[in-house]
Amino acid sequence: MTSIVVPTLWQSLRARALDPALPELVEPHESERTWTRLPSPAGLEFWLIAWPPGAGTNWHDHGPAAGAFTVLSGSLVEHTFNGGLQLVDHRVGDGRAFPAGYAHNVRNESGRPALSLHAYAPRLTTMTRFRFLGDRLEVLGVEKAGEEW
Numbered sequence: 426m427t428s429i430v431v432p433t434l435w436q437s438l439r440a441r442a443l444d445p446a447l448p449e450l451v452e453p454h455e456s457e458r459t460w461t462r463l464p465s466p467a468g469l470e471f472w473l474i475a476w477p478p479g480a481g482t483n484w485h486d487h488g489p490a491a492g493a494f495t496v497l498s499g500s501l502v503e504h505t506f507n508g509g510l511q512l513v514d515h516r517v518g519d520g521r522a523f524p525a526g527y528a529h530n531v532r533n534e535s536g537r538p539a540l541s542l543h544a545y546a547p548r549l550t551t552m553t554r555f556r557f558l559g560d561r562l563e564v565l566g567v568e569k570a571g572e573e574w
């Protein structure tokens with residue numbers, strides 16, 4: 426299932442990212458991430474996230490949802506761990522689609538604001554929070570839609 430969902434999700438995300446009105450749909454904050462859930466087709470969920478310099482998600486996955494994100498302005502650094510820590514610098518137009526269970530830590534490590542568009546399928550219902558211990562990720566807990574966000 427994942428092999429079908431992930432490319433489709435990426436295509437949906439890239440198509441949605443063409444909307445020139447997106448930057449006006451989220452209110453940036455000077456020190457914290459802000460986000461808005463966009464009207465989305467059934468089975469899919471789009472989120473727009475504004476990142477001030479220094480803001481980050483900490484380590485998390487997306488529960489049973491596959492996901493994708495792309496940078497609309499600025500840049501984001503994505504940390505992943507698969508036996509070794511990897512850092513990827515995503516610039517405007519860059520991004521990634523990933524299957525359920527994928528964990529990462531996304532940060533704006535630049536000195537200027539960033540904006541990104543995210544897609545999840547099915548819609549985001551849980552996120553597992555982790556702590557990175559250098560050689561593994563330790564589960565801290567599970568956040569639920571409607572409670573933590």
Ligand SMILES: [Fe+2]
Nearest residue numbers: 485486487529
């Ligand atoms: Fe994420």
